Amino acid sequence: MPVTIEVKSGDAVLKGHRKMVAQRVLDHLGPCLPNSRALCFLDDEDPPELRREHGPANRGGYMVVHDEGYLDGWPSYVRECVCPSDRFGHRTRVIDDLVYLYGSTCADEVGLTMTLAHELQHAIQHGKERKVWAVNSLIANDLSRRTIAALKLKWSDIPIEVEARIVSKHVAESIFDEQRVTHHIDTKIAERITEADSADWQYIRTLTVSTTIDLAAETQQLLKRLKGFRLELENALQEKRQNPDYADIVLDAFSLGDLD
16 A cells, blocks of 8 residues: 655645655665555644654654544644545544654755654554564653653663664665765764754664664563563553554563563
């Protein structure tokens, strides 16, 4: 099923160029792309409500859309693409996977390429290894800040995030060249939007085309680090049981049960 690219811009030339860059990413990922109704939305602004929720260093995101409620807080122009309304005001969801990039991200074609490839890799993970994706997402997004601070967790500790960074750098180097991608990374390190973001870009700089990761095995290792926080994990999982992606997740299946 083809991926839809939606570029928001009043400049026809700019719109065409960004769509072309995005299509090159899709062509590179090719048959790995999810067999779902996926939308890549390239914005021309940074909506304040999204910035407040996700922070100054965020460049985009990926989400599975199960119903219109998942888009609470999103700009109306994004909602209309995912769940368009008819003349009676009734909405119908036409998108399953949403990849979103801020306008500031799209301003640089290397940044657009890396972020789009990164977020599309999460869509690929969801399509091919949904349970592993769900457990990683639970850890990255639903543990308390206290726990994350106590464990000193970074993006580079989350297996699906490591893989997305490997893929994004590889795609960018294939489309452009290693020198240009390295310059982009060095620029982001120097910007120091946050200290954590700068450190993350330094980590990305160390990745090479030969860097690989076993998602299932590394997820098990990460869960071992969380042995003392099993109750918090279970509670976070319970809160997401209404989400179809988490309804059948059993943490013991990832070897937590052997750690008691």
